[in-house]
Amino acid sequence: MGSWVIYMLFAWFVIFAMMFWSIGKLLEAEKQGQGS
Amino acid sequence: MEQQRDQWATKIGLILAMAGNAVGLGNFVRFPTQVAQNGGGAFMVPYFLALFFLGIPIMWVEWVAGRYGGKYGHGTLGPSYYLMARESLKPRSALIMGIISGMVAFAGVTLLNSYYLHLIGWSAAYTWFSITGAYFGKNTGQFFSNYLSNHTEVFLFWGITIVTIAIAVGRGVSKGIEKWVKVMMPLLYIFAIIMVGYVFVLGSPIDPNWSTLDGFAFIWTPNWAYLKAHFATVMLAAAGQIFFTLSLGMGIIQNYASYLGPNDDVALSGIATVSLNEFAEVVLGGSLAIPLATAYAPKIVPPDVLAQGKNAALAWIGHKFGLGFAYTSLPNVFVSMGQIGRFFGALWFLLLWFAGWTSAIAMYNYLVALFEEDLGIKRNVGTWLVLLIYFILGLPVIYIGLDKYVTPLDNWISFQLTLLALIDIIVAVYLFKPDNFWEELHKGAYVKIPTFYKWITLIVAPIFLLIPLIGTFKGFVSGGIPPTVGAVIIVMFIIGAIETYFAIKKKYGEEIEKNEVLIKV
Numbered sequence: 182m183g184s185w186v187i188y189m190l191f192a193w194f195v196i197f198a199m200m201f202w203s204i205g206k207l208l209e210a211e212k213q214g215q216g217s
Numbered sequence: 218m219e220q221q222r223d224q225w226a227t228k229i230g231l232i233l234a235m236a237g238n239a240v241g242l243g244n245f246v247r248f249p250t251q252v253a254q255n256g257g258g259a260f261m262v263p264y265f266l267a268l269f270f271l272g273i274p275i276m277w278v279e280w281v282a283g284r285y286g287g288k289y290g291h292g293t294l295g296p297s298y299y300l301m302a303r304e305s306l307k308p309r310s311a312l313i314m315g316i317i318s319g320m321v322a323f324a325g326v327t328l329l330n331s332y333y334l335h336l337i338g339w340s341a342a343y344t345w346f347s348i349t350g351a352y353f354g355k356n357t358g359q360f361f362s363n364y365l366s367n368h369t370e371v372f373l374f375w376g377i378t379i380v381t382i383a384i385a386v387g388r389g390v391s392k393g394i395e396k397w398v399k400v401m402m403p404l405l406y407i408f409a410i411i412m413v414g415y416v417f418v419l420g421s422p423i424d425p426n427w428s429t430l431d432g433f434a435f436i437w438t439p440n441w442a443y444l445k446a447h448f449a450t451v452m453l454a455a456a457g458q459i460f461f462t463l464s465l466g467m468g469i470i471q472n473y474a475s476y477l478g479p480n481d482d483v484a485l486s487g488i489a490t491v492s493l494n495e496f497a498e499v500v501l502g503g504s505l506a507i508p509l510a511t512a513y514a515p516k517i518v519p520p521d522v523l524a525q526g527k528n529a530a531l532a533w534i535g536h537k538f539g540l541g542f543a544y545t546s547l548p549n550v551f552v553s554m555g556q557i558g559r560f561f562g563a564l565w566f567l568l569l570w571f572a573g574w575t576s577a578i579a580m581y582n583y584l585v586a587l588f589e590e591d592l593g594i595k596r597n598v599g600t601w602l603v604l605l606i607y608f609i610l611g612l613p614v615i616y617i618g619l620d621k622y623v624t625p626l627d628n629w630i631s632f633q634l635t636l637l638a639l640i641d642i643i644v645a646v647y648l649f650k651p652d653n654f655w656e657e658l659h660k661g662a663y664v665k666i667p668t669f670y671k672w673i674t675l676i677v678a679p680i681f682l683l684i685p686l687i688g689t690f691k692g693f694v695s696g697g698i699p700p701t702v703g704a705v706i707i708v709m710f711i712i713g714a715i716e717t718y719f720a721i722k723k724k725y726g727e728e729i730e731k732n733e734v735l736i737k738v
Contacts (some may be wrong), residue, residue, distance in 0.1 A: 183434060183438065184438070185258075185433060185434045185436075185437035185438045186433075186437070188437045188438070188439070189433060189436075189437040192261075192265065192437075192499060193499070193500055196492060196495045196496055196499055196500060197496070197500075199488065199491070199492035199495070200489075200492040200493060200495075200496050203485055203488040203489040203492050204489055204492075204493070206485055206663060206664065207482075207485055207486065207489050207663065210482070210485070210663040
Protein backbone atom coordinates (compact mmCIF):
# COMPACT_ATOMS: atom_id res chain seq x y z
CA MET A 182 0.00 0.00 0.00
CA GLY A 183 1.17 3.47 -0.83
CA SER A 184 1.03 6.83 0.85
CA TRP A 185 -2.60 7.18 -0.24
CA VAL A 186 -3.61 5.30 2.92
CA ILE A 187 -2.17 8.09 5.06
CA TYR A 188 -3.93 10.79 3.01
CA MET A 189 -7.23 8.91 3.23
CA LEU A 190 -6.99 8.26 6.96
CA PHE A 191 -6.01 11.88 7.57
CA ALA A 192 -9.01 13.17 5.59
CA TRP A 193 -11.33 10.75 7.37
CA PHE A 194 -9.91 11.80 10.72
CA VAL A 195 -10.53 15.49 10.00
CA ILE A 196 -14.13 14.76 8.96
CA PHE A 197 -14.78 12.57 12.02
CA ALA A 198 -13.25 15.18 14.30
CA MET A 199 -15.40 17.93 12.78
CA MET A 200 -18.50 15.78 13.02
CA PHE A 201 -18.09 14.64 16.61
CA TRP A 202 -16.95 18.07 17.82
CA SER A 203 -19.81 20.00 16.21
CA ILE A 204 -22.61 17.56 17.02
CA GLY A 205 -21.27 17.09 20.57
CA LYS A 206 -21.09 20.81 21.14
CA LEU A 207 -24.54 21.33 19.65
CA LEU A 208 -26.07 18.68 21.92
CA GLU A 209 -24.28 20.18 24.90
CA ALA A 210 -25.56 23.67 24.06
CA GLU A 211 -29.06 22.33 23.48
CA LYS A 212 -28.95 20.67 26.89
CA GLN A 213 -27.93 23.88 28.57
CA GLY A 214 -30.56 25.82 26.64
CA GLN A 215 -28.12 28.44 25.45
CA GLY A 216 -28.39 30.81 22.57
CA SER A 217 -32.10 31.05 22.03
CA MET B 218 -41.49 45.02 10.25
CA GLU B 219 -40.33 41.74 11.74
CA GLN B 220 -42.75 38.96 11.00
CA GLN B 221 -43.61 35.85 12.98
CA ARG B 222 -43.25 32.61 11.03
CA ASP B 223 -43.20 28.94 11.96
CA GLN B 224 -39.91 28.02 13.59
CA TRP B 225 -37.92 24.84 14.22
CA ALA B 226 -38.63 23.34 17.65
CA THR B 227 -35.05 22.23 18.33
CA LYS B 228 -31.70 22.84 16.70
CA ILE B 229 -31.00 19.12 16.54
CA GLY B 230 -34.32 18.64 14.73
CA LEU B 231 -33.25 21.19 12.17
CA ILE B 232 -29.78 19.66 11.80
CA LEU B 233 -31.22 16.18 11.30
CA ALA B 234 -33.69 17.52 8.76
CA MET B 235 -30.91 19.25 6.88
CA ALA B 236 -28.58 16.25 7.15
CA GLY B 237 -31.36 14.01 5.85
CA ASN B 238 -31.90 16.42 3.02
CA ALA B 239 -28.19 16.62 2.25
CA VAL B 240 -27.57 12.87 2.24
CA GLY B 241 -28.52 11.38 -1.06
CA LEU B 242 -27.60 11.01 -4.66
CA GLY B 243 -25.07 13.85 -4.51
CA ASN B 244 -22.95 11.70 -2.20
CA PHE B 245 -23.34 8.27 -3.73
CA VAL B 246 -23.92 9.11 -7.40
CA ARG B 247 -22.57 12.56 -8.36
CA PHE B 248 -19.46 12.62 -6.15
CA PRO B 249 -17.86 9.43 -7.59
CA THR B 250 -18.77 10.58 -11.11
CA GLN B 251 -16.98 13.89 -10.58
CA VAL B 252 -13.95 12.15 -9.05
CA ALA B 253 -13.70 9.76 -12.01
CA GLN B 254 -14.20 12.48 -14.62
CA ASN B 255 -11.64 14.81 -13.05
CA GLY B 256 -8.54 12.74 -12.49
CA GLY B 257 -9.20 11.09 -9.09
CA GLY B 258 -6.57 12.47 -6.71
CA ALA B 259 -6.39 15.60 -8.90
CA PHE B 260 -9.98 16.34 -7.92
CA MET B 261 -9.59 15.70 -4.19
CA VAL B 262 -7.03 18.48 -3.63
CA PRO B 263 -9.28 21.37 -4.79
CA TYR B 264 -12.26 19.51 -3.32
CA PHE B 265 -10.88 19.81 0.22
CA LEU B 266 -9.69 23.37 -0.40
CA ALA B 267 -13.21 24.19 -1.62
CA LEU B 268 -14.69 22.53 1.46
CA PHE B 269 -12.76 24.71 3.91
CA PHE B 270 -12.48 27.94 1.90
CA LEU B 271 -15.88 27.87 0.20
CA GLY B 272 -18.25 25.26 1.63
CA ILE B 273 -18.04 26.32 5.27
CA PRO B 274 -18.05 30.12 4.76
CA ILE B 275 -20.77 30.03 2.07
CA MET B 276 -22.83 27.79 4.34
CA TRP B 277 -22.58 30.50 7.02
CA VAL B 278 -23.40 33.23 4.52
CA GLU B 279 -26.53 31.39 3.34
CA TRP B 280 -27.68 30.57 6.89
CA VAL B 281 -27.24 34.21 7.91
CA ALA B 282 -29.04 35.43 4.78
CA GLY B 283 -31.90 32.94 5.28
CA ARG B 284 -32.38 33.79 8.95
CA TYR B 285 -32.25 37.49 8.13
CA GLY B 286 -34.82 37.16 5.33
CA GLY B 287 -37.06 35.01 7.54
CA LYS B 288 -37.12 37.78 10.13
CA TYR B 289 -38.96 39.91 7.55
CA GLY B 290 -41.21 37.17 6.24
CA HIS B 291 -39.09 36.14 3.24
CA GLY B 292 -38.10 32.55 2.53
CA THR B 293 -36.96 33.12 -1.03
CA LEU B 294 -33.82 34.66 -2.35
CA GLY B 295 -35.04 37.63 -4.40
CA PRO B 296 -36.78 39.68 -1.68
CA SER B 297 -34.22 38.67 1.00
CA TYR B 298 -31.29 39.78 -1.14
CA TYR B 299 -33.12 42.94 -2.14
CA LEU B 300 -33.30 43.85 1.56
CA MET B 301 -29.66 42.99 2.17
CA ALA B 302 -28.43 44.87 -0.90
CA ARG B 303 -30.49 47.88 0.20
CA GLU B 304 -28.07 48.35 3.10
CA SER B 305 -25.58 49.77 0.57
CA LEU B 306 -27.61 50.57 -2.54
CA LYS B 307 -30.62 52.63 -3.51
CA PRO B 308 -33.82 50.55 -3.92
CA ARG B 309 -33.64 50.43 -7.75
CA SER B 310 -30.05 49.16 -7.72
CA ALA B 311 -30.94 46.75 -4.91
CA LEU B 312 -33.81 45.51 -7.07
CA ILE B 313 -31.32 44.56 -9.79
CA MET B 314 -29.23 42.57 -7.30
CA GLY B 315 -32.39 40.92 -5.96
CA ILE B 316 -33.49 39.96 -9.47
CA ILE B 317 -30.07 38.54 -10.39
CA SER B 318 -29.98 36.46 -7.18
CA GLY B 319 -33.54 35.19 -7.48
CA MET B 320 -33.13 34.46 -11.18
CA VAL B 321 -29.99 32.35 -10.72
CA ALA B 322 -31.54 30.50 -7.75
CA PHE B 323 -34.78 29.74 -9.61
CA ALA B 324 -32.93 28.53 -12.71
CA GLY B 325 -30.58 26.49 -10.51
CA VAL B 326 -33.29 24.57 -8.68
CA THR B 327 -35.38 23.88 -11.78
CA LEU B 328 -32.47 22.91 -14.05
CA LEU B 329 -30.85 20.76 -11.41
CA ASN B 330 -34.10 18.93 -10.78
CA SER B 331 -34.64 18.32 -14.49
CA TYR B 332 -32.01 15.57 -14.32
CA TYR B 333 -31.81 14.95 -10.56
CA LEU B 334 -35.35 13.55 -10.68
CA HIS B 335 -34.17 11.17 -13.39
CA LEU B 336 -31.37 9.90 -11.16
CA ILE B 337 -34.05 9.14 -8.58
CA GLY B 338 -36.04 7.38 -11.29
CA TRP B 339 -32.95 5.31 -12.19
CA SER B 340 -32.75 4.26 -8.52
CA ALA B 341 -36.39 3.17 -8.66
CA ALA B 342 -35.64 1.20 -11.82
CA TYR B 343 -32.61 -0.48 -10.26
CA THR B 344 -34.69 -1.46 -7.23
CA TRP B 345 -36.94 -3.31 -9.64
CA PHE B 346 -34.01 -4.70 -11.66
CA SER B 347 -32.48 -6.03 -8.43
CA ILE B 348 -35.71 -7.78 -7.44
CA THR B 349 -36.01 -9.40 -10.86
CA GLY B 350 -32.25 -10.04 -11.14
CA ALA B 351 -32.29 -8.29 -14.52
CA TYR B 352 -28.63 -7.19 -14.45
CA PHE B 353 -27.30 -10.45 -12.97
CA GLY B 354 -24.82 -12.15 -15.29
CA LYS B 355 -24.64 -9.16 -17.64
CA ASN B 356 -22.16 -6.41 -18.49
CA THR B 357 -23.49 -3.74 -16.13
CA GLY B 358 -22.25 -0.92 -18.37
CA GLN B 359 -24.05 -2.32 -21.38
CA PHE B 360 -27.12 -3.00 -19.23
CA PHE B 361 -27.26 0.65 -18.15
CA SER B 362 -26.95 1.88 -21.74
CA ASN B 363 -29.73 -0.49 -22.83
CA TYR B 364 -31.92 0.78 -20.01
CA LEU B 365 -31.45 4.41 -21.05
CA SER B 366 -32.29 3.59 -24.65
CA ASN B 367 -35.57 1.99 -23.51
CA HIS B 368 -37.46 5.29 -23.29
CA THR B 369 -40.70 3.71 -22.08
CA GLU B 370 -39.00 2.20 -19.04
CA VAL B 371 -37.09 5.39 -18.22
CA PHE B 372 -40.30 7.41 -18.62
CA LEU B 373 -42.20 5.00 -16.37
CA PHE B 374 -39.80 5.10 -13.39
CA TRP B 375 -39.23 8.86 -13.73
CA GLY B 376 -43.00 9.39 -14.03
CA ILE B 377 -43.67 7.35 -10.88
CA THR B 378 -41.05 9.43 -9.07
CA ILE B 379 -42.30 12.89 -10.02
CA VAL B 380 -45.99 12.05 -9.62
CA THR B 381 -45.47 10.56 -6.13
CA ILE B 382 -43.44 13.63 -5.16
CA ALA B 383 -46.20 15.94 -6.44
CA ILE B 384 -48.83 13.96 -4.53
CA ALA B 385 -46.76 14.06 -1.33
CA VAL B 386 -46.21 17.82 -1.66
CA GLY B 387 -49.80 18.53 -2.70
CA ARG B 388 -51.24 16.65 0.24
CA GLY B 389 -48.71 18.21 2.61
CA VAL B 390 -47.71 14.83 4.04
CA SER B 391 -44.26 15.98 5.11
CA LYS B 392 -44.99 15.01 8.73
CA GLY B 393 -45.72 11.44 7.66
CA ILE B 394 -42.60 11.38 5.51
CA GLU B 395 -40.45 12.60 8.42
CA LYS B 396 -41.35 9.42 10.33
CA TRP B 397 -40.06 7.34 7.42
CA VAL B 398 -36.93 9.50 7.14
CA LYS B 399 -36.09 8.71 10.76
CA VAL B 400 -36.07 4.99 9.92
CA MET B 401 -34.75 5.00 6.36
CA MET B 402 -31.85 7.45 6.67
CA PRO B 403 -30.10 5.72 9.61
CA LEU B 404 -30.67 2.46 7.71
CA LEU B 405 -28.96 3.97 4.64
CA TYR B 406 -26.01 5.06 6.78
CA ILE B 407 -25.70 1.61 8.41
CA PHE B 408 -26.08 -0.22 5.10
CA ALA B 409 -23.47 2.05 3.49
CA ILE B 410 -21.01 1.45 6.37
CA ILE B 411 -21.43 -2.33 5.98
CA MET B 412 -20.98 -2.00 2.20
CA VAL B 413 -17.77 0.01 2.67
CA GLY B 414 -16.41 -2.78 4.91
CA TYR B 415 -17.35 -5.32 2.23
CA VAL B 416 -15.68 -3.26 -0.51
CA PHE B 417 -12.43 -3.09 1.50
CA VAL B 418 -12.20 -6.87 1.81
CA LEU B 419 -13.57 -7.66 -1.66
CA GLY B 420 -10.10 -7.38 -3.23
CA SER B 421 -9.92 -8.53 -6.86
CA PRO B 422 -13.15 -10.35 -7.69
CA ILE B 423 -12.49 -10.95 -11.40
CA ASP B 424 -8.86 -10.07 -12.24
CA PRO B 425 -5.92 -10.05 -9.80
CA ASN B 426 -4.60 -6.85 -11.41
CA TRP B 427 -7.81 -4.92 -10.72
CA SER B 428 -8.56 -4.54 -7.03
CA THR B 429 -10.92 -2.34 -5.02
CA LEU B 430 -7.83 -0.98 -3.24
CA ASP B 431 -6.59 0.39 -6.58
CA GLY B 432 -9.79 2.45 -6.65
CA PHE B 433 -8.94 3.92 -3.24
CA ALA B 434 -5.43 4.67 -4.49
CA PHE B 435 -6.95 6.46 -7.53
CA ILE B 436 -8.96 8.73 -5.23
CA TRP B 437 -6.36 9.36 -2.59
CA THR B 438 -3.12 9.74 -4.56
CA PRO B 439 -2.75 13.44 -5.46
CA ASN B 440 -2.43 13.74 -9.24
CA TRP B 441 -0.64 17.08 -9.65
CA ALA B 442 0.07 16.64 -13.35
CA TYR B 443 -3.63 16.23 -14.19
CA LEU B 444 -4.58 19.15 -11.94
CA LYS B 445 -2.02 21.40 -13.64
CA ALA B 446 -3.21 20.43 -17.10
CA HIS B 447 -6.93 20.96 -16.34
CA PHE B 448 -6.73 23.51 -13.55
CA ALA B 449 -9.86 25.66 -14.10
CA THR B 450 -12.08 22.71 -15.06
CA VAL B 451 -11.12 20.63 -12.02
CA MET B 452 -11.45 23.65 -9.72
CA LEU B 453 -14.96 24.33 -11.05
CA ALA B 454 -15.92 20.66 -10.75
CA ALA B 455 -14.67 20.58 -7.13
CA ALA B 456 -16.39 23.83 -6.12
CA GLY B 457 -19.57 22.77 -7.94
CA GLN B 458 -19.61 19.41 -6.16
CA ILE B 459 -19.19 21.08 -2.75
CA PHE B 460 -22.14 23.37 -3.51
CA PHE B 461 -24.27 20.60 -5.03
CA THR B 462 -23.73 18.24 -2.11
CA LEU B 463 -24.29 20.90 0.55
CA SER B 464 -27.36 22.25 -1.31
CA LEU B 465 -25.61 25.62 -1.58
CA GLY B 466 -25.96 28.10 -4.41
CA MET B 467 -29.64 27.40 -5.06
CA GLY B 468 -31.60 29.16 -2.32
CA ILE B 469 -32.58 25.98 -0.46
CA ILE B 470 -30.44 26.65 2.63
CA GLN B 471 -31.76 30.21 2.87
CA ASN B 472 -35.26 28.81 2.75
CA TYR B 473 -34.56 26.33 5.59
CA ALA B 474 -32.78 28.98 7.65
CA SER B 475 -35.65 31.43 7.17
CA TYR B 476 -37.59 29.33 9.70
CA LEU B 477 -34.98 29.93 12.40
CA GLY B 478 -35.60 32.30 15.27
CA PRO B 479 -33.67 35.61 15.03
CA ASN B 480 -31.28 34.52 17.78
CA ASP B 481 -30.90 30.86 16.88
CA ASP B 482 -27.37 29.61 16.36
CA VAL B 483 -26.17 29.40 12.78
CA ALA B 484 -22.40 29.23 13.30
CA LEU B 485 -22.14 25.78 14.88
CA SER B 486 -25.18 24.44 13.04
CA GLY B 487 -23.47 25.28 9.76
CA ILE B 488 -20.37 23.26 10.66
CA ALA B 489 -22.53 20.36 11.90
CA THR B 490 -24.48 20.06 8.65
CA VAL B 491 -21.30 20.32 6.57
CA SER B 492 -19.50 17.61 8.55
CA LEU B 493 -22.46 15.20 8.55
CA ASN B 494 -22.70 15.52 4.80
CA GLU B 495 -18.95 15.13 4.28
CA PHE B 496 -19.02 11.90 6.26
CA ALA B 497 -21.69 10.58 3.91
CA GLU B 498 -19.85 11.84 0.85
CA VAL B 499 -16.15 11.30 1.39
CA VAL B 500 -16.11 8.39 3.83
CA LEU B 501 -19.12 6.47 2.48
CA GLY B 502 -19.79 7.73 -1.06
CA GLY B 503 -16.08 7.82 -1.88
CA SER B 504 -15.54 4.24 -0.74
CA LEU B 505 -18.16 2.53 -2.89
CA ALA B 506 -18.64 3.34 -6.57
CA ILE B 507 -15.01 4.09 -7.52
CA PRO B 508 -13.36 1.09 -5.80
CA LEU B 509 -16.09 -1.14 -7.26
CA ALA B 510 -15.72 0.38 -10.73
CA THR B 511 -11.98 -0.34 -10.54
CA ALA B 512 -12.43 -3.94 -9.46
CA TYR B 513 -15.05 -4.64 -12.14
CA ALA B 514 -13.48 -2.50 -14.88
CA PRO B 515 -12.32 -5.57 -16.89
CA LYS B 516 -16.00 -6.47 -17.23
CA ILE B 517 -17.15 -2.99 -18.31
CA VAL B 518 -14.26 -1.25 -20.11
CA PRO B 519 -13.02 -2.17 -23.64
CA PRO B 520 -9.62 -3.97 -23.71
CA ASP B 521 -7.79 -1.15 -25.54
CA VAL B 522 -8.75 1.32 -22.77
CA LEU B 523 -7.93 -1.22 -20.06
CA ALA B 524 -4.45 -1.51 -21.53
CA GLN B 525 -3.90 2.22 -20.81
CA GLY B 526 -4.18 1.66 -17.06
CA LYS B 527 -6.55 2.27 -14.19
CA ASN B 528 -6.83 6.05 -14.42
CA ALA B 529 -7.77 5.80 -18.08
CA ALA B 530 -10.30 3.02 -17.39
CA LEU B 531 -12.04 5.00 -14.64
CA ALA B 532 -12.02 8.18 -16.74
CA TRP B 533 -13.57 6.17 -19.58
CA ILE B 534 -16.44 4.93 -17.35
CA GLY B 535 -16.89 8.46 -15.98
CA HIS B 536 -17.16 10.03 -19.43
CA LYS B 537 -19.05 7.23 -21.13
CA PHE B 538 -21.79 6.82 -18.50
CA GLY B 539 -21.67 10.25 -16.83
CA LEU B 540 -24.00 10.32 -13.84
CA GLY B 541 -24.69 6.64 -14.52
CA PHE B 542 -21.24 5.83 -13.10
CA ALA B 543 -22.56 4.43 -9.82
CA TYR B 544 -25.32 2.51 -11.61
CA THR B 545 -22.76 0.66 -13.71
CA SER B 546 -20.43 -0.21 -10.82
CA LEU B 547 -22.56 -0.79 -7.71
CA PRO B 548 -24.79 -3.56 -9.12
CA ASN B 549 -21.69 -5.77 -9.45
CA VAL B 550 -21.30 -6.02 -5.70
CA PHE B 551 -24.83 -7.41 -5.40
CA VAL B 552 -24.17 -9.85 -8.22
CA SER B 553 -21.09 -11.07 -6.32
CA MET B 554 -23.34 -11.99 -3.37
CA GLY B 555 -25.32 -14.52 -5.40
CA GLN B 556 -29.11 -14.74 -5.14
CA ILE B 557 -29.22 -12.94 -1.77
CA GLY B 558 -27.70 -10.01 -3.64
CA ARG B 559 -31.11 -9.42 -5.23
CA PHE B 560 -32.51 -8.59 -1.81
CA PHE B 561 -29.59 -6.39 -0.78
CA GLY B 562 -29.50 -4.70 -4.18
CA ALA B 563 -33.22 -3.92 -3.99
CA LEU B 564 -32.84 -2.60 -0.44
CA TRP B 565 -29.84 -0.43 -1.37
CA PHE B 566 -31.44 1.16 -4.42
CA LEU B 567 -34.74 1.61 -2.56
CA LEU B 568 -32.92 3.49 0.22
CA LEU B 569 -31.11 5.55 -2.39
CA TRP B 570 -34.40 6.25 -4.14
CA PHE B 571 -35.94 7.33 -0.85
CA ALA B 572 -32.97 9.59 0.01
CA GLY B 573 -33.26 11.28 -3.39
CA TRP B 574 -37.03 11.40 -3.17
CA THR B 575 -37.02 13.23 0.18
CA SER B 576 -34.38 15.71 -1.05
CA ALA B 577 -36.50 16.33 -4.13
CA ILE B 578 -39.56 16.95 -1.91
CA ALA B 579 -37.61 19.66 -0.07
CA MET B 580 -36.73 21.35 -3.38
CA TYR B 581 -40.26 20.89 -4.72
CA ASN B 582 -41.66 22.44 -1.55
CA TYR B 583 -39.31 25.36 -2.02
CA LEU B 584 -40.63 26.07 -5.51
CA VAL B 585 -44.26 25.74 -4.40
CA ALA B 586 -43.56 28.06 -1.46
CA LEU B 587 -41.87 30.45 -3.86
CA PHE B 588 -45.00 30.69 -6.01
CA GLU B 589 -47.22 30.89 -2.94
CA GLU B 590 -45.16 33.40 -0.95
CA ASP B 591 -43.87 35.53 -3.82
CA LEU B 592 -46.76 35.56 -6.25
CA GLY B 593 -49.78 34.55 -4.15
CA ILE B 594 -50.43 31.43 -6.27
CA LYS B 595 -52.48 28.89 -4.31
CA ARG B 596 -50.60 25.86 -3.03
CA ASN B 597 -52.52 23.25 -5.04
CA VAL B 598 -52.13 25.29 -8.25
CA GLY B 599 -48.43 25.81 -7.47
CA THR B 600 -47.97 22.07 -6.96
CA TRP B 601 -49.30 21.31 -10.45
CA LEU B 602 -47.36 24.21 -11.95
CA VAL B 603 -44.08 22.83 -10.58
CA LEU B 604 -45.02 19.35 -11.83
CA LEU B 605 -45.59 20.81 -15.29
CA ILE B 606 -42.21 22.59 -15.22
CA TYR B 607 -40.45 19.40 -14.08
CA PHE B 608 -42.25 17.36 -16.71
CA ILE B 609 -41.29 19.66 -19.58
CA LEU B 610 -37.71 20.05 -18.37
CA GLY B 611 -37.31 16.30 -17.83
CA LEU B 612 -38.31 15.24 -21.34
CA PRO B 613 -35.03 16.21 -23.08
CA VAL B 614 -33.18 14.03 -20.55
CA ILE B 615 -35.01 11.00 -21.97
CA TYR B 616 -35.12 11.92 -25.64
CA ILE B 617 -31.82 13.78 -26.12
CA GLY B 618 -29.84 11.70 -23.66
CA LEU B 619 -26.82 11.56 -21.46
CA ASP B 620 -23.99 12.83 -23.71
CA LYS B 621 -25.78 15.63 -25.46
CA TYR B 622 -27.98 16.87 -22.65
CA VAL B 623 -27.38 15.63 -19.08
CA THR B 624 -23.57 15.84 -18.91
CA PRO B 625 -23.28 19.38 -20.40
CA LEU B 626 -26.19 20.56 -18.23
CA ASP B 627 -24.59 19.03 -15.13
CA ASN B 628 -21.31 20.79 -15.98
CA TRP B 629 -23.24 24.05 -16.35
CA ILE B 630 -24.88 23.47 -12.96
CA SER B 631 -21.41 23.42 -11.37
CA PHE B 632 -20.83 26.83 -12.98
CA GLN B 633 -24.18 28.21 -11.92
CA LEU B 634 -23.93 27.06 -8.29
CA THR B 635 -20.48 28.64 -8.12
CA LEU B 636 -21.87 31.84 -9.64
CA LEU B 637 -24.62 32.08 -7.03
CA ALA B 638 -22.07 31.48 -4.28
CA LEU B 639 -20.20 34.54 -5.58
CA ILE B 640 -23.46 36.52 -5.63
CA ASP B 641 -24.05 35.32 -2.02
CA ILE B 642 -20.80 36.97 -0.96
CA ILE B 643 -21.38 40.14 -3.01
CA VAL B 644 -24.89 40.70 -1.63
CA ALA B 645 -25.07 39.03 1.78
CA VAL B 646 -21.57 40.06 2.87
CA TYR B 647 -20.29 43.07 0.91
CA LEU B 648 -23.52 44.97 0.19
CA PHE B 649 -25.03 43.92 3.51
CA LYS B 650 -21.72 45.20 4.93
CA PRO B 651 -19.10 42.82 6.28
CA ASP B 652 -19.48 43.97 9.88
CA ASN B 653 -23.24 43.45 9.75
CA PHE B 654 -22.68 39.96 8.37
CA TRP B 655 -20.14 39.09 11.06
CA GLU B 656 -22.44 40.45 13.76
CA GLU B 657 -25.43 38.52 12.37
CA LEU B 658 -23.35 35.34 12.21
CA HIS B 659 -22.55 35.61 15.90
CA LYS B 660 -26.11 36.35 17.04
CA GLY B 661 -27.00 33.47 19.37
CA ALA B 662 -23.92 31.57 18.19
CA TYR B 663 -22.79 28.57 20.24
CA VAL B 664 -19.19 29.11 19.12
CA LYS B 665 -16.96 32.07 18.40
CA ILE B 666 -15.69 31.82 14.85
CA PRO B 667 -12.00 32.74 14.47
CA THR B 668 -11.57 36.16 12.84
CA PHE B 669 -9.43 34.73 10.05
CA TYR B 670 -12.61 33.15 8.68
CA LYS B 671 -13.98 36.66 8.14
CA TRP B 672 -11.03 37.34 5.85
CA ILE B 673 -11.43 33.98 4.16
CA THR B 674 -15.05 34.93 3.42
CA LEU B 675 -14.15 38.44 2.29
CA ILE B 676 -11.00 37.83 0.27
CA VAL B 677 -10.05 34.17 -0.25
CA ALA B 678 -13.50 32.80 -1.13
CA PRO B 679 -14.30 35.37 -3.87
CA ILE B 680 -10.89 34.79 -5.50
CA PHE B 681 -11.38 31.02 -5.23
CA LEU B 682 -14.77 31.43 -6.91
CA LEU B 683 -13.57 33.78 -9.63
CA ILE B 684 -10.67 31.58 -10.80
CA PRO B 685 -12.81 28.69 -12.13
CA LEU B 686 -15.64 31.00 -13.22
CA ILE B 687 -13.31 33.07 -15.42
CA GLY B 688 -11.24 30.05 -16.47
CA THR B 689 -14.20 28.05 -17.75
CA PHE B 690 -16.62 30.75 -18.97
CA LYS B 691 -15.02 30.99 -22.39
CA GLY B 692 -15.36 27.24 -22.85
CA PHE B 693 -19.07 27.36 -22.03
CA VAL B 694 -19.88 30.20 -24.43
CA SER B 695 -17.70 28.94 -27.28
CA GLY B 696 -19.52 25.68 -27.87
CA GLY B 697 -19.27 23.97 -24.47
CA ILE B 698 -23.04 23.97 -24.19
CA PRO B 699 -25.19 22.37 -26.93
CA PRO B 700 -27.83 24.79 -28.34
CA THR B 701 -30.80 22.92 -26.78
CA VAL B 702 -29.22 23.02 -23.33
CA GLY B 703 -28.35 26.70 -23.81
CA ALA B 704 -31.91 27.52 -24.85
CA VAL B 705 -33.38 25.77 -21.80
CA ILE B 706 -30.96 27.61 -19.51
CA ILE B 707 -31.87 31.00 -21.02
CA VAL B 708 -35.62 30.30 -20.74
CA MET B 709 -35.29 29.37 -17.06
CA PHE B 710 -33.23 32.50 -16.40
CA ILE B 711 -35.93 34.66 -18.01
CA ILE B 712 -38.75 32.99 -16.04
CA GLY B 713 -36.67 33.30 -12.84
CA ALA B 714 -36.03 36.99 -13.48
CA ILE B 715 -39.71 37.76 -14.14
CA GLU B 716 -40.84 35.78 -11.09
CA THR B 717 -38.34 37.55 -8.84
CA TYR B 718 -39.18 40.99 -10.23
CA PHE B 719 -42.86 40.57 -9.34
CA ALA B 720 -42.00 39.04 -5.96
CA ILE B 721 -39.94 42.07 -4.94
CA LYS B 722 -42.27 44.60 -6.53
CA LYS B 723 -45.26 43.10 -4.73
CA LYS B 724 -43.94 44.20 -1.35
CA TYR B 725 -41.50 46.98 -2.14
CA GLY B 726 -43.08 48.48 -5.28
CA GLU B 727 -43.70 51.88 -3.81
CA GLU B 728 -40.20 52.48 -2.54
CA ILE B 729 -38.69 51.18 -5.79
CA GLU B 730 -40.90 53.66 -7.64
CA LYS B 731 -39.65 56.54 -5.47
CA ASN B 732 -36.17 55.05 -5.22
CA GLU B 733 -35.95 55.76 -1.52
CA VAL B 734 -36.29 53.47 1.48
CA LEU B 735 -39.82 53.63 2.88
CA ILE B 736 -40.07 50.26 4.61
CA LYS B 737 -37.52 50.32 7.41
CA VAL B 738 -36.06 47.07 8.75
